[in-house]
Amino acid sequence: MQCQVCKKAPATVHYTSIVDNQVKKVDMCEACAQEKGVNDPASFSLADLLLGLGASQKMEEASTAAGGDQNCPQCGFTQADFKKSGRLGCSHCYEVFADGLDALLKGMHKGTHHKGKVPASLRRATDVRAKMTKLEADLKAAIGREDFELAATLRDEIKQAKKAEAEV
Amino acid sequence: MNVLDFLITPAEACQRSGPNDKIVFSSRVRLARNLKGVPFPGHAKKADRLKSLETLVPAVSGLPQMGTEPFAEAMDKLTALDKQILVERHLISREHAAKGVGSGFVLNKDETVCVMVNEEDHLRMQALRPGLQLKQAWMAIDGVDSSLQEKVEFAFSDQYGFLTACPTNLGTGIRVSAMLHLPGLVLAEQINQIIQAVNKLGLAVRGLYGEGTEALGNIFQVSNQMTLGETEGEIVERINKVLLQIIEHEENARLAQLEKKPKVLFNHIGRAYGGLSHSHIITSKETMNLLSLLRLGVDLGMFGSTPKSLVDELFLLSQPGHLQIGHPEKLDAEVRDALRAELLRQRMKVVPAPDHTGVVTKAA
Numbered sequence: 001m002q003c004q005v006c007k008k009a010p011a012t013v014h015y016t017s018i019v020d021n022q023v024k025k026v027d028m029c030e031a032c033a034q035e036k037g038v039n040d041p042a043s044f045s046l047a048d049l050l051l052g053l054g055a056s057q058k059m060e061e062a063s064t065a066a067g068g069d070q071n072c073p074q075c076g077f078t079q080a081d082f083k084k085s086g087r088l089g090c091s092h093c094y095e096v097f098a099d100g101l102d103a104l105l106k107g108m109h110k111g112t113h114h115k116g117k118v119p120a121s122l123r124r125a126t127d128v129r130a131k132m133t134k135l136e137a138d139l140k141a142a143i144g145r146e147d148f149e150l151a152a153t154l155r156d157e158i159k160q161a162k163k164a165e166a167e168v
Numbered sequence: 169m170n171v172l173d174f175l176i177t178p179a180e181a182c183q184r185s186g187p188n189d190k191i192v193f194s195s196r197v198r199l200a201r202n203l204k205g206v207p208f209p210g211h212a213k214k215a216d217r218l219k220s221l222e223t224l225v226p227a228v229s230g231l232p233q234m235g236t237e238p239f240a241e242a243m244d245k246l247t248a249l250d251k252q253i254l255v256e257r258h259l260i261s262r263e264h265a266a267k268g269v270g271s272g273f274v275l276n277k278d279e280t281v282c283v284m285v286n287e288e289d290h291l292r293m294q295a296l297r298p299g300l301q302l303k304q305a306w307m308a309i310d311g312v313d314s315s316l317q318e319k320v321e322f323a324f325s326d327q328y329g330f331l332t333a334c335p336t337n338l339g340t341g342i343r344v345s346a347m348l349h350l351p352g353l354v355l356a357e358q359i360n361q362i363i364q365a366v367n368k369l370g371l372a373v374r375g376l377y378g379e380g381t382e383a384l385g386n387i388f389q390v391s392n393q394m395t396l397g398e399t400e401g402e403i404v405e406r407i408n409k410v411l412l413q414i415i416e417h418e419e420n421a422r423l424a425q426l427e428k429k430p431k432v433l434f435n436h437i438g439r440a441y442g443g444l445s446h447s448h449i450i451t452s453k454e455t456m457n458l459l460s461l462l463r464l465g466v467d468l469g470m471f472g473s474t475p476k477s478l479v480d481e482l483f484l485l486s487q488p489g490h491l492q493i494g495h496p497e498k499l500d501a502e503v504r505d506a507l508r509a510e511l512l513r514q515r516m517k518v519v520p521a522p523d524h525t526g527v528v529t530k531a532a
């Protein structure tokens with residue numbers, strides 16, 4: 001079994017803990033275990049345990065790079081709160097801690113960009129915007145070809161689409 | 169209305185059937201959602217939590233999907249026993265059972281949709297179906313979510329999707345899971361291989377009951393871990409494929425066990441019948457393991473026309489909270505173990521002694 005942290009040395013330390021009724025298991029080599037403070041439960045972070053080793057470190061590095069201790073202006077959440085709880089304070093925290101999160105999410109999920117369901121209200125707006133972009137490109141092409149009849153039709157459609165956009 | 173009066177009886181609940189329900193007890197799909205502009209419950213002040221509770225409980229209760237007269241209550245209005253029963257019925261999480269003021273719970277009458285308000289997120293909405301019906305469960309909860317979005321605005325970002333308190337739920341906020349009965353794989357000692365293989369596919373497997381790696385009653389829960397970067401449909405499809413494979417492995421393991429070690433298998437099942445029918449003191453842990461073998465015996469046709477719903481009902485009724493119902497004084501473990509044995513002796517009277525003679529042990 002390989003160490004989950006350095007992914008090089010064989011794992012000899014096996015750390016098991018129950019968090020929220022879920023068993024979390026971490027396998028590490030001696031050196032990484034020491035560094036992570038696994039033998040000293042007080043310094044072992046819940047964020048690491050919940051989100052994978054190195055989670056709090058990634059966030060800390062990003063925070064330092066951004067010029068020290070960040071906190072969320074909307075809810076007051078800090079880096080230390082994240083390390084302690086493995087959770088964020090509010091939706092705005094995702095913008096405040098974006099740099100660290102990106103690195104964290106890469107290892108956690110299939111991708112870092114949402115591909116699933118979009119709220120209907122936003123979807124309508126996105127659809128209108130996409131339609132507009134296409135119409136404008138078509139119009140440009142029509143004018144380029146000197147197809148003024150088509151261009152006139154497209155201009156009407158754009159006018160309609162703009163009205164729709166204002167209504168969304 | 170008291171929650172115990174609202175809930176359908178264990179007998180009724182266990183009679184529901186669905187595809188592949190020999191091996192798959194139930195399917196569920198959960199969505200995590202948060203209100204725009206309100207801190208997540210874990211970081212919100214009491215006033216904020218009360219405000220979102222006051223918005224969300226009526227909004228959810230009024231949805232067409234919740235039917236007429238759903239059960240809706242604040243968590244501080246429920247007794248410790250009410251909460252324990254809801255946990256044992258898998259309708260709320262243990263974390264939610266620990267909540268008080270500022271959290272709530274909504275359940276529709278046929279218990280196919282339940283919603284926790286202010287658990288870790290403002291909303292944890294789940295759709296439940298018997299047997300393997302992940303797609304149906306997803307469609308149901310998708311409908312609930314869409315209807316609710318016409319009433320309230322959720323925290324959403326183009327990049328990260330639906331925003332959740334824990335980054336592990338980000339994006340779709342979806343948790344697709346199924347509860348499986350895998351005695352064949354456990355007896356054949358193949359379960360760890362299966363768990364490892366499934367883990368490699370990014371899915372989590374854990375024992376539903378018991379601490380650590382132990383899976384009481386050979387009951388396992390398989391669920392997705394990744395929620396961002398894939399569509400809900402892709403996640404449901406992937407886990408469905410894996411579950412169909414696990415089902416096939418379980419069926420094969422049962423057949424192989426019958427072919428290679430029929431005596432060992434019949435011995436386990438026969439002793440389980442004896443233990444359940446004749447004990448006077450029995451722990452919850454032993455009960456679950458014996459009931460698992462009884463269910464396997466029922467699947468193999470060793471218990472005449474005994475329905476597996478009886479076994480499933482006993483799984484529920486022998487839990488500590490369900491044993492406590494009707495006893496005003498708090499029962500201690502010792503008293504419960506005696507009560508449980510009495511209940512089992514009583515209910516096992518209708519189950520005929522195991523008969524292995526009709527079981528085909530060699531592949532035709």
Ligand SMILES: [Zn+2]
Pocket residue numbers: 003004005006007008009028029030031032033
């Ligand atoms: Zn290492």
Ligand SMILES: [Zn+2]
Pocket residue numbers: 072073074075076077089090091092093094
């Ligand atoms: Zn914040």
